Amino acid sequence: MQELAGIINRMKHHPRLELTVNENCQVAVPPDILEKLLQPHKLSFYYFVFLEEGSETYKIDLQDITIAGSQLIFGLPNQIFCNPTQVHHYPNYKVGFDESTLALLPNSFPFLLNPLNTNTITFDPEAKERVKSVFSNLFQLLHTKGKPPKTEIVLAHLNTLLTEFNSAYFEQSNQVIVANPKLNKYIAFKLAVETHLTEQHDVHSIAEKLNMTTSSLYGVVKEFAGVSPKEWMTNRLMLEAQRKLQYSNFSVKELAYELGFNDPDYFSRLFKKYTGKSISTYLAEHHD
Missing domain, CATH: 2.60.120.280 (Regulatory protein AraC)
Structure with a gap:
């Protein structure tokens, strides 16, 4: 990589x-x-x-x-x-x-x-x-x-x-951003997560930043992403983990801390649940 x-x-x-x-x-x-x-x-x-x-x-x-x-x-x-x-x-x-x-x-x-x-x-x-x-x-x-x-x-x-x-x-998706306040909120949600990706946001704090209730934020993210805000953030972190494993030789503990997880064992279980593979198996398959 x-x-x-x-x-x-x-x-x-x-x-x-x-x-x-x-x-x-x-x-x-x-x-x-x-x-x-x-x-x-x-x-x-x-x-x-x-x-x-x-x-x-x-x-x-x-x-x-x-x-x-x-x-x-x-x-x-x-x-x-x-x-x-x-x-x-x-x-x-x-x-x-x-x-x-x-x-x-x-x-x-x-x-x-x-x-x-x-x-x-x-x-x-x-x-x-x-x-x-x-x-x-x-x-x-x-x-x-x-x-x-x-x-x-x-x-x-x-x-x-x-x-x-x-x-x-x-x-191409029949979405007009200027006239679609829900889409604007979804973009703002993504930006809030991306800006501080490894800070392990909770849904309530992000909803407050966006002047939304947790239920309204849930509805917006579910509409555009098909998952809950919490699932979206977890999926995004797991994608980032896969990216980092493509070009770095992190240990499980180093990668967990790099992504803001305090518990490497929990991070390992989450990674396997998301990818279907342990980190060691993933590395063996994807590193050339």
Whole structure:
């Protein structure tokens, strides 16, 4: 398992931005980086692949995800990601950037919290053409010889691109975030948990932070995630445990404390209940 902290800096295509944009693999990736990207690796940046035609299968957090033409797949920081290894690649655009670049954009993008628990976006024909056009313009901006483009122009294109992604993400599930206060609350719940993931929140304290009752929070999380808030938080911690085991050699005790559990034995039982495997068995199967 590869942990690629800082790799976006080596691949960046602008002197002032941690940003990489590629069109049909025209810009070669250094061989040592490419070798790592073709293996499962922990993302340290946001990564998007837009496929014009054909189909390709990626792996995110140990799950195979196939996208076809007019679809996009995205990986988020800390997710375990693996690119397809086939020799032939279909026409595509790729963009990657880190938190520092995202912080420079004027808009916020709720889809980056993945509230609908899907790492794919499907575009209608009109949106597909707009996304392709913005991608193409951004690629040309960054890769035309001469003086580097102004930072604000590059950021304007990136902001437009993410706005298209955000809109299509919610439209594909018929969720309009502006007009859906329940969805806004669910996103706020996810953000509250993610911001302090290892603090072992209790449902009551999170409900208070969100100005909700525990029963109303339960209803919102159950509607969008299919589980209770407590189950959602436990599932999220177990996913984080699996991620950490992919690229680290923690002992059971170290991993338990790392994730905020005071009782390693309880953590071990919880992990086995969630995955169906003991930590030692999981490590033996997934470490290469």
